[in-house]
Amino acid sequence: MKIPLSRIAHGRSGDKGDTSNIGIIAIHPRHYRVLVREVTAAGVKQYFGDLVRGKVERFELANLGALNFLLHESLGGGGTLSLRVDAQGKTLSAALLAMEINVEDSELADIA
16 A cells, blocks of 8 residues: 555655755664665655756665655755755655655554
8 A cells, every 4th residue: 555654654854055955764673674665765856856957865774763865956956055945855855755656555554
């Protein structure tokens, strides 16, 4: 079945220059493997479409149950140059949490 990523994770985001940084953290440690399987760099790049002009890098932080993404060339030049409403990428984690992912019923058995 498909669910929004927000059912099993929460996120934080920020920036450095023209690169947005998004952290996605499993709400429960057992859901980390679902994040690793479903939230790929290619999938994130496709999800954001033309908003991300550069590459997307993914870093796995298993000890934290989290994934960290760097979205290069995603802020219209960065905070001091961009004309975007969110030039620092503060809302991008919330946007990514709306992405739908595939899960098995058994992976959600304990989620309300």
